[in-house]
Amino acid sequence: MRLVIHRDSDKKTHSSSWSLSWEAHCKEQGIPYKILDVFDPGSFRTIMDHDALLMHFSNYSVRDMLYARPILYAAKQRGLRIFPDFFDSWHFDDKIAQSYLLEAADASIPRWNIFYRKSDWQDWVSQNSEWPVVAKLRTGSGAHNVKMIHDRGSAIKYGNKMFSRGFKPNPSVFFKSTSNIRSVKSSEMFFQRARRVPEFFRTWLAAREFPNEKGYVYIQEFIPNAGFDLKVVVVNGKLGYLARRVRHGDFRASGSGDIFYDHSLIDRDLRDQLFDVSDRLQSVCMGFDIVIDEAGNKSKIIEMSYGYAHSAVSKAGVLWKRDGELVEGHLDAPAEILDFIVSY
Ligand SMILES: Nc1ncnc2c1ncn2[C@@H]1O[C@H](COP(=O)(O)OP(=O)(O)O)[C@@H](O)[C@H]1O
Ligand SMILES: [Mg+2]
Numbered sequence: 001m002r003l004v005i006h007r008d009s010d011k012k013t014h015s016s017s018w019s020l021s022w023e024a025h026c027k028e029q030g031i032p033y034k035i036l037d038v039f040d041p042g043s044f045r046t047i048m049d050h051d052a053l054l055m056h057f058s059n060y061s062v063r064d065m066l067y068a069r070p071i072l073y074a075a076k077q078r079g080l081r082i083f084p085d086f087f088d089s090w091h092f093d094d095k096i097a098q099s100y101l102l103e104a105a106d107a108s109i110p111r112w113n114i115f116y117r118k119s120d121w122q123d124w125v126s127q128n129s130e131w132p133v134v135a136k137l138r139t140g141s142g143a144h145n146v147k148m149i150h151d152r153g154s155a156i157k158y159g160n161k162m163f164s165r166g167f168k169p170n171p172s173v174f175f176k177s178t179s180n181i182r183s184v185k186s187s188e189m190f191f192q193r194a195r196r197v198p199e200f201f202r203t204w205l206a207a208r209e210f211p212n213e214k215g216y217v218y219i220q221e222f223i224p225n226a227g228f229d230l231k232v233v234v235v236n237g238k239l240g241y242l243a244r245r246v247r248h249g250d251f252r253a254s255g256s257g258d259i260f261y262d263h264s265l266i267d268r269d270l271r272d273q274l275f276d277v278s279d280r281l282q283s284v285c286m287g288f289d290i291v292i293d294e295a296g297n298k299s300k301i302i303e304m305s306y307g308y309a310h311s312a313v314s315k316a317g318v319l320w321k322r323d324g325e326l327v328e329g330h331l332d333a334p335a336e337i338l339d340f341i342v343s344y
Pocket of ligand 2: 254289303
């Protein structure tokens, strides 16, 4: 088994890139690997000479979003094992695609709606009596592109903008910095985050290349909740999690940086539901964002992504197996992926 691990040679590798962990694990386990930039001219010929291609492609890079999947799927057609494979990656960073798919899989999700015509949106707004609703751009993470619409007037304004100029999908520097500063709990944490400012700046620069999102309105029902959301991941038949408090005076948790662990939040029902959904999606590695309804204790999947902050999930210190067994240990997603690729 000879692996190719993609690493972009003209960008500084982000500290959260899975390619760093893959390389470390390959070295540790003596698995032959080659670091290669799939965007180098002629590199596809080298890829075809290997048995597997691993690519942690990013939603903040236009190049990754346009070309990673064609390269991966072509490599698969050639007979290589790939990560992420089709079922985990075709809907990556596209909440509209995910909603269709999760609905098709009978998953527990918030009521949602998509409007591709301004007149349809206006009709819906004039008839709707349940406010607020949550409006999202198709793309983005860290809650940058998620907002609450409180009333009819704001809904009309939002639609007017989505059906004209649209919104920039890149992260907001102001939102990111205020979230980060507010959730700092110690001076060590402050310096840790300060060291990552240049990294965020590079991400922000790259993400500015994306065109405006427009031509649709995508909404979800607002789920009143107990002030946090969960990231529950199912990878290679194992389940792990982290919990995130919402920002102060805000309903949004993702990107708040205020992470905590409480194993009792991950009950049997939720675990069974996610193992089930992950099977129906034919998924190998998926992070599900979950909001728990304050009233009914019912959990709903609000979005999903094959890539996530794996080290924060591993810090939970536990993982569950499909049969319900709780194991003390660190769920290491890149290592699980490597195991999966090498063994199937
Ligand atoms: N339908 C919803 N009801 C209540 N809160 C929500 C809903 N959708 C999103 N949120 C909150 O907003 C945050 C960001 O939404 P999410 O869809 O996960 O976008 P992102 O891709 O930016 O993480 C979530 O972490 C959650 O706290
Ligand atoms: Mg999210």
